[in-house]
Amino acid sequence: MASDQDDIASLDSRLDSFLDALGPLSTISAVARLVLELLAEDLNSTEKLKTIVRYDPILTAAVLSAAATHPEKSLTLDQAWQILPSVQILSAVLRTAVASIDVQPHHQAGSLNRAELWRHSLAVALISRAAAQRLTGESEPLAPKPDQPPKPERAYTAGLLHDLGKLVLSMAVPKSLSRAWQLARTGGQDLLDAERRVFDFDHTTLGRRLARNLHLPASLAKTIWLHHHPWQTLPEQSYLPLVIFADTLARQLALGESGNLDLSCDAAELADQIGLDSECLTDLSRSIPQELDDAVRALALDEPAEPQRSIQALARLLSRITKLHAQLKDELAQQLTQLADAEKLSQRFAEIARQAAPKLDRKTLDTELAQVAAGAAHELNNPLAVIAGRSQILAKQETDPRKKKTLELIGSQARQASDIAAELLTAVQPPVPSPKPTQLEPIIRRLCAALAGKAQAGDSQVNCDLPSHLPPAFIDPEMFEQSLLEVLKNALAALADRPGTICVRCRVDELQEKLTLEVADSGIGMDPAVARNAFVPFFSFAPAGRGRGLGLTRAKAFIEANQGRLWLRSHPGQGTTVWMALPLAKNG
Numbered sequence: 001m002a003s004d005q006d007d008i009a010s011l012d013s014r015l016d017s018f019l020d021a022l023g024p025l026s027t028i029s030a031v032a033r034l035v036l037e038l039l040a041e042d043l044n045s046t047e048k049l050k051t052i053v054r055y056d057p058i059l060t061a062a063v064l065s066a067a068a069t070h071p072e073k074s075l076t077l078d079q080a081w082q083i084l085p086s087v088q089i090l091s092a093v094l095r096t097a098v099a100s101i102d103v104q105p106h107h108q109a110g111s112l113n114r115a116e117l118w119r120h121s122l123a124v125a126l127i128s129r130a131a132a133q134r135l136t137g138e139s140e141p142l143a144p145k146p147d148q149p150p151k152p153e154r155a156y157t158a159g160l161l162h163d164l165g166k167l168v169l170s171m172a173v174p175k176s177l178s179r180a181w182q183l184a185r186t187g188g189q190d191l192l193d194a195e196r197r198v199f200d201f202d203h204t205t206l207g208r209r210l211a212r213n214l215h216l217p218a219s220l221a222k223t224i225w226l227h228h229h230p231w232q233t234l235p236e237q238s239y240l241p242l243v244i245f246a247d248t249l250a251r252q253l254a255l256g257e258s259g260n261l262d263l264s265c266d267a268a269e270l271a272d273q274i275g276l277d278s279e280c281l282t283d284l285s286r287s288i289p290q291e292l293d294d295a296v297r298a299l300a301l302d303e304p305a306e307p308q309r310s311i312q313a314l315a316r317l318l319s320r321i322t323k324l325h326a327q328l329k330d331e332l333a334q335q336l337t338q339l340a341d342a343e344k345l346s347q348r349f350a351e352i353a354r355q356a357a358p359k360l361d362r363k364t365l366d367t368e369l370a371q372v373a374a375g376a377a378h379e380l381n382n383p384l385a386v387i388a389g390r391s392q393i394l395a396k397q398e399t400d401p402r403k404k405k406t407l408e409l410i411g412s413q414a415r416q417a418s419d420i421a422a423e424l425l426t427a428v429q430p431p432v433p434s435p436k437p438t439q440l441e442p443i444i445r446r447l448c449a450a451l452a453g454k455a456q457a458g459d460s461q462v463n464c465d466l467p468s469h470l471p472p473a474f475i476d477p478e479m480f481e482q483s484l485l486e487v488l489k490n491a492l493a494a495l496a497d498r499p500g501t502i503c504v505r506c507r508v509d510e511l512q513e514k515l516t517l518e519v520a521d522s523g524i525g526m527d528p529a530v531a532r533n534a535f536v537p538f539f540s541f542a543p544a545g546r547g548r549g550l551g552l553t554r555a556k557a558f559i560e561a562n563q564g565r566l567w568l569r570s571h572p573g574q575g576t577t578v579w580m581a582l583p584l585a586k587n588g
Contacts, residue, residue: 066091068214125159127250391411501522519578563583
């Protein structure tokens with residue numbers, strides 16, 4: 001066992017050394033030129049750029065790698081495009097395109113043709129997706145999980161990247177790969193065995209290591225590693241059966257060149273094993289070649305590389321970016337003036353709200369504030385969003401540490417101001433609720449447990465006293481949770497850093513079809529003037545800088561939007577009690 005582990009460690013070390021020496025990933029020069037010329041004309045050519053990336057395995061791997069650190073894990077290019085900022089996508093694509101500007105040697109007879117290898121990967125991707133589409137809805141479909149049909153776009157990505165290791169070898173060491181290919185052709189060897197003789201590893205192990213280094217999804221790494229193995233013997237098959245079938249059919253139809261001469265199984269036999277009938281196989285054999293030709297034209301695989309055109313396009317692109325950078329700096333200076341005006345407007349609005357509170361009755365105050373607050377929030381949000389976005393772009397491009405820090409601070413403050421405007425808007429114009437029968441006990445206990453951890457730090461206690469069985473309330477669960485969280489946060493703040501207790505109780509009135517939740521604290525309490533304004537926006541009893549005065553406003557608005565009621569009673573030095581009356585869910 002120790003010897004096996006040593007061998008694995010030695011292989012991993014050799015693979016890492018090879019990949020370290022390789023540098024940035026690169027695609028074929030014709031694709032790099034296509035990308036650079038497109039972006040030199042228009043940096044916002046999103047859909048055209050997405051088409052190129054979708055058809056190119058190296059560019060797809062680069063974008064998926066960029067998305068790997070995002071909290072929402074990406075399994076397809078469409079998902080990566082949705083969760084990544086456009087600047088991050090452009091950075092990943094440009095890094096690959098610039099690394100790909102080189103002079104490709106003329107293809108010689110008897111050597112592996114890179115463009116044909118790219119064509120083969122595209123063909124496998126198209127067949128994998130088409131097969132997955134036909135399998136969806138079958139009674140017992142082939143799938144990564146027994147209860148799910150295959151996802152066509154994930155199957156496409158798995159097919160596109162299945163030969164990732166071979167594509168890298170074709171770019172990094174084309175002569176050595178051609179030598180391995182010749183050994184396989186003339187010596188009757190399996191291509192993997194020939195690669196091991198030349199490189200001391202094969203393209204599947206290299207591809208798996210590269211996929212891991214790029215943090216690609218585990219299902220992709222597995223397909224890259226095992227697509228030459230009999231999938232029937234593997235416990236976890238993922239998209240392997242589809243890709244193995246697609247690879248076999250692509251080679252039988254001579255769609256591109258994979259370099260692998262071994263056809264151990266017929267595509268018709270594999271089709272039957274994964275649930276495709278002969279009619280589907282015939283349809284795929286007829287439709288895929290035309291679809292592949294369309295993709296090849298979009299990818300410019302048949303056009304000459306012309307490195308000089310790529311360099312000229314790169315020069316135009318750099319000039320465009322430089323001008324855009326200068327323009328953004330000028331616009332940012334103007335936006336900073338607007339930000340200062342927006343901050344003054346926000347301060348004036350808060351002061352007006354405080355002054356208006358004792359002069360207006362409750363209904364008039366709510367109506368007037370809702371109208372003014374909604375308008376102010378909308379007016380503030382647009383310039384703040386522009387400032388935040390553009391300062392983020394400039395901060396990423398800035399090399400001077402002092403200027404970079406200033407730009408990041410501007411963006412942070414603009415986002416914070418935008419958050420305040422958004423909170424105000426939701427407080428005076430809450431979203432339309434989606435009420436449903438909701439069990440409140442798990443929500444209440446979870447929030448109380450989280451609050452107890454913070455309360456114990458100040459030697460305080462949180463007691464949760466609920467009946468043995470709470471009937472469900474008819475309420476939007478997310479809005480209820482946000483409202484209770486605001487009330488609990490206020491209760492904890494009312495303890496004012498001194499030991500105290502917070503008690504959460506609940507009672508059910510079946511006759512009136514309501515459930516009343518009570519949150520009582522033993523904190524500092526409020527005098528009558530403060531208590532009357534507890535639900536007024538921007539009115540905060542906390543010291544300056546400790547709160548925005550929107551928490552209870554939003555909590556009350558959310559509960560009332562769900563046909564409930566929220567009120568409080570408080571006395572100085574005797575604590576505060578907040579009640580929420582919520583409608584019960586009707587039986588049946």
